Amino acid sequence: MEHYVPILVFSVVAITIPILLLLVTKVIRAGSPDPIKAEPYECGVEPTSFALDTRFSIRYYVIAVLFVVFDVETIFLFPWAVSFDRLALFGFVEMVIFLAILLVGYVYAWKRGALEWA
Amino acid sequence: MDFLVVNFAEILFYCLAVLTVAGGIGVLVFKSPVHAALSLLFTFVMVAALFLLLHAELLGAVQVLVYGGGIMVLFLFVIMLVNVKTLAPEQAFLSRLAPLAVVAGVLLGVLIAFALIFGVLVSGHGDGTALRTVGGAEIGNTEAIGAVLYTTYLVPFEIVSVVLLVAMIGAIVFGRRSAGLEIEGGGGES
Numbered sequence: 432m433e434h435y436v437p438i439l440v441f442s443v444v445a446i447t448i449p450i451l452l453l454l455v456t457k458v459i460r461a462g463s464p465d466p467i468k469a470e471p472y473e474c475g476v477e478p479t480s481f482a483l484d485t486r487f488s489i490r491y492y493v494i495a496v497l498f499v500v501f502d503v504e505t506i507f508l509f510p511w512a513v514s515f516d517r518l519a520l521f522g523f524v525e526m527v528i529f530l531a532i533l534l535v536g537y538v539y540a541w542k543r544g545a546l547e548w549a
Numbered sequence: 550m551d552f553l554v555v556n557f558a559e560i561l562f563y564c565l566a567v568l569t570v571a572g573g574i575g576v577l578v579f580k581s582p583v584h585a586a587l588s589l590l591f592t593f594v595m596v597a598a599l600f601l602l603l604h605a606e607l608l609g610a611v612q613v614l615v616y617g618g619g620i621m622v623l624f625l626f627v628i629m630l631v632n633v634k635t636l637a638p639e640q641a642f643l644s645r646l647a648p649l650a651v652v653a654g655v656l657l658g659v660l661i662a663f664a665l666i667f668g669v670l671v672s673g674h675g676d677g678t679a680l681r682t683v684g685g686a687e688i689g690n691t692e693a694i695g696a697v698l699y700t701t702y703l704v705p706f707e708i709v710s711v712v713l714l715v716a717m718i719g720a721i722v723f724g725r726r727s728a729g730l731e732i733e734g735g736g737g738e739s
Binding site: 487492495496512517522529 | 607611689699710720724725
């Protein structure tokens with residue numbers, strides 16, 4: 432448990448700094464609130480829509496799903512790499528099979544143009 | 550003070566458990582879907598802390614990386630995709646299923662309680678080292694998972710790759726452009 436003390440200190444510092452920044456600016460800033468100031472900044476042009484009014488393209492979602500899939504694939508490489516000595520050739524072959532199956536999906540995604548933005 | 554030191558893990562567990570449940574309640578209570586999603590993110594991080602408390606370090610890291618990172622992005626994209634604000638009342642049919650949700654929640658709770666009670670009755674309390682012990686030797690959690698996952702659970706591991714493949718192909722098939730189904734306003738690009 433004592434191994435986590437540095438992480439605890441790190442988290443406390445990481446949480447304190449933004450709170451401190453917000454508090455200090457709240458105290459020392461000159462305040463003249465204006466509804467126009469609260470609008471999102473779009474290079475000086477009046478904003479046409481706000482965050483939740485805009486619908487995103489489905490293509491962002493496809494990219495996100497592909498990201499999660501390869502994320503999980505990478506996660507499986509961690510315990511495999513750590514116990515590589517123990518697993519020897521058998522583990523290597525099985526990881527090659529695992530990656531080969533996912534490679535099929537990668538090739539499919541590539542061929543279908545899912546990785547392109549056109 | 551002695552009480553705090555002796556029962557430190559228990560106290561930490563109950564603090565984290567309360568925060569986890571509070572995050573879960575926040576998901577239901579917050580009006581804005583984005584706030585609800587952030588509350589869910591908080592819950593994920595607290596669950597990761599619970600994993601660390603169990604000395605399941607790899608699971609804690611995976612919880613933050615996959616759930617806190619990837620799954621969270623998917624949730625936010627869904628919120629942005631469907632534009633919850635403009636849903637007509639008759640489209641928000643899920644809110645009328647509250648009684649069903651209560652029944653399902655109670656049933657799930659009973660099921661988990663039964664599993665816990667019978668698990669303790671049948672196999673007793675674990676000694677807490679099972680997550681990092683292989684063949685009698687105590688090693689790290691990541692190495693222990695690696696030693697078991699790629700030998701005893703070889704077939705499920707390989708099936709995972711097929712499941713991931715299905716998810717990938719499914720996303721591409723559902724997300725592809727089909728003629729006549731073009732949706733207006735694609736998040737910035739024409």
